[in-house]
Amino acid sequence: AQSVAQPEDQVNVAEGNPLTVKCTYSVSGNPYLFWYVQYPNRGLQFLLKYITGDNLVKGSYGFEAEFNKSQTSFHLKKPSALVSDSALYFCAVRAYNFNKFYFGSGTKLNVKP
Amino acid sequence: NAGVTQTPKFQVLKTGQSMTLQCAQDMNHEYMSWYRQDPGMGLRLIHYSVGAGITDQGEVPNGYNVSRSTTEDFPLRLLSAAPSQTSVYFCASSYISQTPSHEYFGPGTRLTVT
Numbered sequence: 458a459q460s461v462a463q464p465e466d467q468v469n470v471a472e473g474n475p476l477t478v479k480c481t482y483s484v485s486g487n488p489y490l491f492w493y494v495q496y497p498n499r500g501l502q503f504l505l506k507y508i509t510g511d512n513l514v515k516g517s518y519g520f521e522a523e524f525n526k527s528q529t530s531f532h533l534k535k536p537s538a539l540v541s542d543s544a545l546y547f548c549a550v551r552a553y554n555f556n557k558f559y560f561g562s563g564t565k566l567n568v569k570p
Numbered sequence: 571n572a573g574v575t576q577t578p579k580f581q582v583l584k585t586g587q588s589m590t591l592q593c594a595q596d597m598n599h600e601y602m603s604w605y606r607q608d609p610g611m612g613l614r615l616i617h618y619s620v621g622a623g624i625t626d627q628g629e630v631p632n633g634y635n636v637s638r639s640t641t642e643d644f645p646l647r648l649l650s651a652a653p654s655q656t657s658v659y660f661c662a663s664s665y666i667s668q669t670p671s672h673e674y675f676g677p678g679t680r681l682t683v684t
Contacts, residue, residue: 466610489670500574500660500675501613508670547613549673556601556620556666557628558673562612 459484461550463561470538471569478533478564480548490531491549491558492522501547507531518542538568571596574676576661582682583651591646591679593661600666602644603628603673604636606657613660619644620666651683 460483470476482488489508493501505516512524522533533546548561577592595602603618615628619638633655635647644663648655659679665671 463612491672493672493675498678500677501662501673503672503674506670506672551670557615557618558603559615560605560613562610 459550459552459555459557459559461548461559461561463546463548463564465564466562467565467567469567469569472540473537476535476538476542476566476568478546478548478566480531480533480561482529482531482548482550482559484550484552484559486552489551490522490524491551492516492520492531492533493547493549494518495545495547495563497544504533504546538566540568540570542566543568573597574661574663574674576659576676576679578679579677580680582684583648584684585651585653587651589648589651591648591659591661591681593644593646593676594642595644595661595663595674596642597663597674598641599663599671599674600641601673602638602661602663604634604644604646605660605662606630606655607660607678608657616646616659648681653683655681656683657681 462481491506492504495501507514507524515521551558574595604616605613614630617636619625661676662673664673
């Protein structure tokens with residue numbers, strides 16, 4: 458069975474500090490991994506994805522994510538948080554031979570000035 | 571490109587009423603899907619389609635029907651609305667042939683069933 462877990466409902470960080478939003482997954486075979494961001498009353502926006510190759514993936518707005526196969530994790534990171542990064546973040550996985558996407562429950566990121 | 575469009579943006583229904591949420595995409599994506607978003611539950615897949623004439627159930631299909639007569643359109647029908655269907659509904663689409671593509675999301679429909 459495919460699944461995604463985001464263990465933290467909420468992450469609080471001060472502006473300028475590094476941030477990490479955690480994601481672990483379970484999938485049969487090689488995974489395709491995605492991060493999305495959702496601002497209030499908006500649809501989800503794609504941030505970045507891991508397909509294959511380098512374990513560190515860079516995406517939009519200065520975000521990056523690190524794929525760790527042994528820990529089945531795909532944590533979202535940013536070296537210096539901005540207040541404008543405050544939003545809801547979703548991790549998603551898709552197995553290479555399946556079409557469906559599986560989403561985590563979301564993590565609310567609060568960046569305080 | 572307009573991307574993924576959804577109508578209406580807001581809807582209030584009475585219990586037992588039926589309605590159709592519209593979704594369209596202009597990117598020639600093979601894959602289309604419907605999710606509902608509830609607080610603390612993340613996104614749950616209702617139905618999905620891998621092409622015209624092909625649909626399948628997701629995680630929470632009960633009370634919903636879909637059809638895919640064209641590549642562009644993927645309407646979601648609520649047969650007899652219940653208060654438990656109060657939610658925000660998102661339509662999404664992506665390529666299959668150009669795997670692995672991420673999903674493109676519509677702006678959502680906020681549905682309240684009283």
